[in-house]
Amino acid sequence: MSTEPKPADSLQQLKELMMGDEQRAIAELRARLDTLDADSVERLAEELVAALRHRRENGEESFEELVAALQPGTESAIQRSVTEDKSRLSKALFPIMGPAIRNYVLDLFRGMVKDLNETIRDTTSAERIKWRFQAKLAGKSYSEYVLLRTRSFHIDEVYLMQRDTGLLLLYAARNPDQEAREEADLVSSMFTAIHNFVRDSFGKGEAGDDEEDVSELDGFTFGEREVLIEVGPAMVLAAVSHGVPPGSVREELKGVLEILHGELGGRLDHFSGDTALLESGRPALRRALLESRKEESGGGGLWRAWVFLGVIAAAVAIFWAIGFREQKRWDRFEASLRAEPGYAVTEVEPDGWWRKRLVRGIRDPLAKEPAALVGESGIEAEKVRFEFTPMASLEPDFVAKRDAPSEAWQTRILDTLGEVKALAESAATSGETKVLSQHLAGLQEQLEETRRADETKSRLLVRSLIESQFAGTAGLKVAVSEAGDRLVLSGELEPEDLVRVRAQLEPLAGLIEIDASGLGENSSARWLQWRNDLEALAIPFADGSMRANDERQIDEIVGLMQKLDSVSSLPPKFEVLAHPLIGANRQANRAIEQSRAESVKSRLVERGIDASRLLPVLSEDLERAGEGVMIRVIEPGGAADR
Incomplete structure (x- = not known):
């Protein structure tokens, strides 16, 4: 078997020898590319902070370029987050904003308490009392007059916010140049946070856990500014004002909010964060920039008032002084007239x-x-008219004056008769002297009868005058x-x-003895x-x-x-x-009625009324149903008709 290498293996070995390192x-x-996607997120998280810090250290301009580059993407991400879930951002910011909001609200309420204390202190001051009086003269309410006297009222800024999220929809300022400032979003967020904080903290308890809390914060004050808040179904209107707002301001703000709901309500259903669509x-929002200027003092009618x-x-002082002086004169005259004998x-x-x-009198x-007494008192004679009935006073001085002429006349007659008698006795016989003596005795008796008749007439006159005073x-x-002296x-x-009657007896006490x-x-x-008063309760x-x-x-x-018992x-x-x-x-009601009657009886007994004198009774008069329990008097002779 041949052991020579194959051509393919030789070629592979040749490649490794020539290109092995490459x-x-x-x-x-x-391999690094395959693991790059998995490691990039972790490495970016580890190195991002260091990279940003390094970019910041390289210079402000370089860092601002980075911020400008990141801003569009960040804003788009926030807008998308708000569109998908509006509560996500609020929940994320709550742990951060909570402590700051609590501190702000505490400071705010401290200021409100301070303002309240100052208001209470000033309300009872002399200046505020004078203002109340001047407001009456001017025909204005006290609050309106305080507004005119203290400062003008005007709304400088208006914020329109979405009710559910608190996002700023529109912002208007009295100075149009201020409408582009970036703090408007932050201020509106603070307003919303305060509003939610107060509602969540103080609204609990007014509604149950499963009920919707409808209480809303309608405004607050900080320093010399007051924020007026009007809440609608979809939007909230917050107006920053200076001065004391008139009573009609809130109605006007509600009207503006209603107009804005009509114009923008449909767009809010599909609002994605683009405020340019609103x-x-x-123009309707700018109508809420209300203003009420202080009245100029250009010769108004208050000084005339x-x-x-x-x-x-x-005039009243002069009239009172004249009347007081005149009354003193009358008092002196009446006192002197009452003290005058006769x-x-x-x-x-x-x-x-x-x-x-x-x-009037006797x-x-x-x-x-x-008339002489009137002149002595300094009162004009034409200002007083007298209606006096004649009477014979029984005072010793007047009796002596009245009897003096009669006694002098009788004395002269008796002296004359004595002289006539002496002359007649010297020239007349005894029989004539006897007749003359009888005639003289008759004359003396007639004089005595005349005196007694005058006294009787005077007593009858006094009696008739006294009886006429008390007739009717x-x-x-x-x-x-009979003697006319008692x-x-x-x-x-x-x-x-x-x-x-007792008042009429006082002036008679000096004329006659009185037994009353x-x-x-x-x-x-x-x-x-007293019985009628009792039965009316x-x-x-x-x-x-x-x-x-x-x-x-009951008392x-x-x-x-007790008054009835006394008489x-x-x-x-x-x-x-x-x-x-x-x-x-x-049938069921009678038991309750009996219980009520017994309850009233027990309370009367506790206050000292004898229980044997109280008889609980149930009435069947349905026309008086629901009138409770009353007391009826049973006269000693029998029961009252019911």
Whole structure:
């Protein structure tokens, strides 16, 4: 057998001798290429940080070129991520934004509390009180007037955000140059984060776990700015304002938000992140940049109001001073008139316009003229009118003055008769002297009868005048002694009549002895009034049990019961009357009604009412169903009709 090598094997050996190194190098390169795809991701992850740091160290311009190159791809990736799953980005940012948002909200609420404290402090200051008064004069509400006095109101920035994701859709500023700034996205994100934080933190508890929480944050304040938030079905409008917003601002913002929903609502259903498609809504958004300028002080009407108010205040002060001085004069005159002997003033009332007075009473003709008393007090005579009924005063001075002329006349007559008698006795016979003495005795007796008749007439006049003062008072009995020096009054009067009669007796105390021990109030009228008040009260059991207001009703009922006891000859008994409950099931309702009546009875007993005087009763009057429990009085003679 031949052992010579085959031509193919020889050729292979020749290739290895000539190209062996190159073939091994190619095989190694092929192996590296085969493992390159598997190792590239791990090596890139290990070397990317070092590469970026190296690029940053090479210079700012070189790094910015890298950022510019990466930006389009990064933005496209984020937009696609948001389009596919809107909650993914929010969940990824939550661990980072959470602590920052909490710190921001805490600072925000500290500022809000500080502003609230300042507002409370300023509300009671003299300046704020003056503003409230000026707002009334100007015909404006207090909040509007504070706005005019403090600062103008204007909205500088408006953010329109998608409700579900919080992404900024449109942004408008009062200065159009600011609308291109990059911070708008960050600010809108902060607004959304704060809004969600407040809703998640403070909205819990108002709705159940399976119910949708509908509470929303409607605004917050930081520094001198206030953010007004209006929430719609698909979009949220946030307006950054300066000053105190009028009450109509929120309605206008709601109107703008409704317009934007109408214009952009359809586009949001297929929104992929391209805000250029929403630019048509910018004019409507700019309508939310509201403004309310401070009123200029160009000779407005407020100073006229102050002048007018000052004139009125001066006129009122002058009128009050004149009236006060006039009233003091009247008080002095009335006091002097009541103290003047021979007068009894029963009534002083206005008579006509501008403090004219009518004075009524009784007067002794021998008393000082009232016109003289008016002149002494400094009151004009035409401002007072008198209606005095004549009377004979029993004061010693007036009795002496009244009797002095009669006594002097009688003395002169008696002296003359004595002289005539002496002359007649010296010239007449004994029989003639006897006849003359009889005639003189008759004249003396006639004089005495005349004096007694005058006294009787004076007493009758005093009696008629006194009786006329109290005529028409129901239940009042008036009696004057035969001598006319003592007045006795008795009877049970209504409370207002008793007060009036006692006031009329005061000026008569100096003219006649008065006995008013028999006067008293009409207890039957008071008893009826208190009974009606008691039966008008009810304990409604509004929510099926006794409430605080019902306890106060119980206290009032006990007070009226005690008043009835004070004027009753026999303590009355009471029905604790339970009206029917509303409903057709009378059998079951009666047990509840009985329980309510017993509950009211027990509370009355706790407050000192004897249990034997309380009778629980169930009413069957369905027309009064639902009126609760009331108290009815059983008079000592029998039960009240039900």
